[in-house]
Amino acid sequence: MTTLGTSLSYVTGSTSGPWSTYLSQVDRVIPHLGGLARWADTLKHPKRTLIVDIPIEMDDGTVRHFEGFRVQHNLSRGPGKGGVRYHPAVSLEEVMALAAWMTVKTAAVNLPFGGAKGGIRVDPATLSPNELEKLTRRYTSEIGVVIGPQNDIPAPDVNTNAQIMAWMMDTYSQNLGFTATGVVTGKPIHLGGSLGRVTATGRGVFVTGREAAGRLGLDLAGARVAVQGFGNVGATAAELFASVGAKIVAVQDERTTLFDDNGINVTPAGREPDLKARRVDHLRGEAISREAFWDVACDILVPAALEGQLTAERARRVTAKLVLEGANGPTLPEADDVLAERGILVVPDVICNAGGVTVSYFEWVQDFSSFFWTEDEINARLDRILVEALRRIWDLAESKRISLRTATFLQACERILMARQERGLYP
Numbered sequence: 204m205t206t207l208g209t210s211l212s213y214v215t216g217s218t219s220g221p222w223s224t225y226l227s228q229v230d231r232v233i234p235h236l237g238g239l240a241r242w243a244d245t246l247k248h249p250k251r252t253l254i255v256d257i258p259i260e261m262d263d264g265t266v267r268h269f270e271g272f273r274v275q276h277n278l279s280r281g282p283g284k285g286g287v288r289y290h291p292a293v294s295l296e297e298v299m300a301l302a303a304w305m306t307v308k309t310a311a312v313n314l315p316f317g318g319a320k321g322g323i324r325v326d327p328a329t330l331s332p333n334e335l336e337k338l339t340r341r342y343t344s345e346i347g348v349v350i351g352p353q354n355d356i357p358a359p360d361v362n363t364n365a366q367i368m369a370w371m372m373d374t375y376s377q378n379l380g381f382t383a384t385g386v387v388t389g390k391p392i393h394l395g396g397s398l399g400r401v402t403a404t405g406r407g408v409f410v411t412g413r414e415a416a417g418r419l420g421l422d423l424a425g426a427r428v429a430v431q432g433f434g435n436v437g438a439t440a441a442e443l444f445a446s447v448g449a450k451i452v453a454v455q456d457e458r459t460t461l462f463d464d465n466g467i468n469v470t471p472a473g474r475e476p477d478l479k480a481r482r483v484d485h486l487r488g489e490a491i492s493r494e495a496f497w498d499v500a501c502d503i504l505v506p507a508a509l510e511g512q513l514t515a516e517r518a519r520r521v522t523a524k525l526v527l528e529g530a531n532g533p534t535l536p537e538a539d540d541v542l543a544e545r546g547i548l549v550v551p552d553v554i555c556n557a558g559g560v561t562v563s564y565f566e567w568v569q570d571f572s573s574f575f576w577t578e579d580e581i582n583a584r585l586d587r588i589l590v591e592a593l594r595r596i597w598d599l600a601e602s603k604r605i606s607l608r609t610a611t612f613l614q615a616c617e618r619i620l621m622a623r624q625e626r627g628l629y630p
């Protein structure tokens with residue numbers, strides 16, 4: 204029933220939710236596309252949407268069915284690329300939006316990929332490790348008809364990690380009859396994973412934040428930073444900002460919100476090594492209400508949890524000068540307008556969190572050539588790519604007097620639609 208509902212809302216055009224946020228972002232860029240606007244509808248139609256039923260036998264002997272998705276939004280510039288999310292709120296509409304943002308993101312940093320995304324509607328915390336493995340393997344087998352190193356390459360996202368990627372790679376390879384490490388990225392290092400991949404997204408948030416802060420004349424040493432989401436992206440970004448002397452004044456995860464005017468120690472001794480398992484309640488600070496997080500006095504705000512968190516009402520209360528979108532789609536379109544009116548600069552998700560897919564690209568290239576790079580090489584290449592991409596976007600935004608988000612979409616959509624135009628329509 205839910206699947207039907209989400210499908211219909213897509214067909215009939217829902218007016219809220221991440222897909223509608225994405226559509227309104229595309230609409231803002233169309234007037235700037237010139238002759239390429241003829242092809243812009245391509246961006247509003249996912250190329251392929253796959254819904255799969257995933258039956259598994261639970262530890263108590265019962266059989267449960269889960270719903271899974273894989274969406275390939277656009278493949279004009281290369282194979283699909285995008286993570287897999289395990290979360291109780293996953294829906295077709297959400298996965299479509301996340302896949303579309305991947306199309307824009309890979310084009311914004313000029314990687315030879317299209318955009319895709321996947322997910323399973325499940326709370327993984329309620330599953331045993333055995334059930335989680337079965338769920339992952341059956342899901343991989345079901346979407347096996349559309350994924351592959353040359354056609355669509357999944358990666359980790361919310362609640363998925365290197366272990367899950369290892370199971371996905373193994374299942375795909377078992378079905379194929381030989382080992383195909385390049386089918387997923389974000390794998391363990393000894394299975395063809397890349398050094399620096401785990402921290403790449405948070406590092407990218409830091410790099411784009413460092414560049415934007417430099418342009419605003421904001422010194423990172425002593426800057427006050429508030430971070431929502433303390434998993435792979437949020438915890439890494441918080442650590443990197445702290446490492447250059449910024450004060451992490453507030454941190455929030457699903458369960459806990461902490462505040463400390465003098466800065467929270469985000470790297471306590473004996474910390475959990477798996478970034479995905481980090482918890483705010485393992486840190487020290489004053490517990491505050493969830494809503495008070497948005498009122499904390501700060502210079503930099505990093506939403507790094509889920510989409511739709513920054514509403515117009517919250518945007519009116521934000522004190523930061525700079526918002527770094529670690530998460531995908533954290534800011535609603537109305538909130539974007541409020542932040543712009545208030546002179547608060549937003550570094551949009553499609554460039555801010557592009558570090559992950561950039562090092563995923565490095566991993567895919569290394570797997571193909573079976574030749575692996577050092578972590579220093581990877582971090583240096585990542586830095587270079589993001590600095591250059593942001594510089595071009597910044598110049599475009601200034602020359603056209605548009606927001607960084609619209610400039611990023613413009614840069615990306617020109618590349619995607621140029622590819623569409625040059626390839627032409629078949630038949």
Ligand code: NAD
Pocket residue numbers: 359360361362363404431432433434435436437455456457458478479481507508509510529530531556557559560
């Ligand atoms: P994760 O599972 O490692 O961590 C998610 C964090 O968000 C956890 O701390 C969780 O407790 C917290 N959270 C969840 N719901 C929340 C809520 N309502 N309020 C406050 N905190 C909440 O996930 P991640 O990989 O760090 O992904 C975070 C965001 O970054 C997502 O939007 C994801 O799509 C995006 N992203 C991730 C990657 C990547 O490489 N992992 C790449 C690009 C973008």
